[in-house]
Amino acid sequence: MLPLTDATITTLFVNASRKEIADITLPGGFGDVKWDELDYFGWRDPRLARRAYIVVPVDGEFVGIVLKQSEASPRRRAQCTWCQDVKLPNDVVFYSAKRVGAAGRNGNTLGTLICDEFQCSRNVRKPVPPAYLGFDVAAATLQRIETLRVRSAGFAADVQRAG
Template sequence: MLPLRESTIRAAFVNATRKELNDLTLPAGFDEIDWAKLDYLGWRDRKNPRRAFVVVPVDGEPVGIMLRQAEATPRTRAQCSWCRDVHLPNDVVFFSARRSGAGGRNGNTVGTLVCSEFECSANVRKTPPVAYVGFDVEAARDERIANLRMRAAGFAAEVLHEG
């Protein structure tokens, strides 16, 4: 992911009100982020733990999305829809997001199961287990990274779709 400035992040949000953007706090340690190890930027709001933010590259442009965590938690161990890691060291929660534009103003939302602290980029970079003799571990890791980027961008596209 390309490095982003605070002004770029704030301007990228497609489903937040001006007040919500004014209340937005950047993630702790923002100045020390290793952008090369991220496929998207995600963080929880320190003031409101049920609110979170993600900035996802879509066609080379950042798309910011404000998320709300559901009150209920999954009854069983859920799988993250973005990284799809089957050996998750973290929890997965359900987040919803208002659609952008008129759809969002009419109350339309989309939802997804995502790692609770947005650890997907680290999860897909872990060395996968060798599935068979001759298994290309690096190719498998690269595919996992590409799939994460595709799924995160797909979610952003759903938020952008006013349907």
């Protein structure tokens, strides 16, 4: 992922009001982000407990989305929709996003299960155990990275559709 600046990030949000954009708080350590190790950039708002943000590359452009975490917790351990890691070292939570335009203003949302601290990029880069003799671990890792990119971009594209 290409590096972003704090000034650039606030211009990318497609489903946010002016007030929500003005309230965006970047995470601590923003200047130390290793952009080349990320497939999307996500963080939880340090001031607003259930608000989070993601910036996802979609067709060569960055799309910012404001997320809201569900108040309910899953009864069972959930699997992240994006990285699909079966040995998650973290929790997975349900996030929803308002759709853009009139649909979002009318309450139309889209939801997904994502790693609670947006660790998907790290999860897909963990070496997978060989499934059989001759299994190509490097190719499997590249496939997991590509799948994460497709799923996160697909979510961002769906948020932008009128619904």
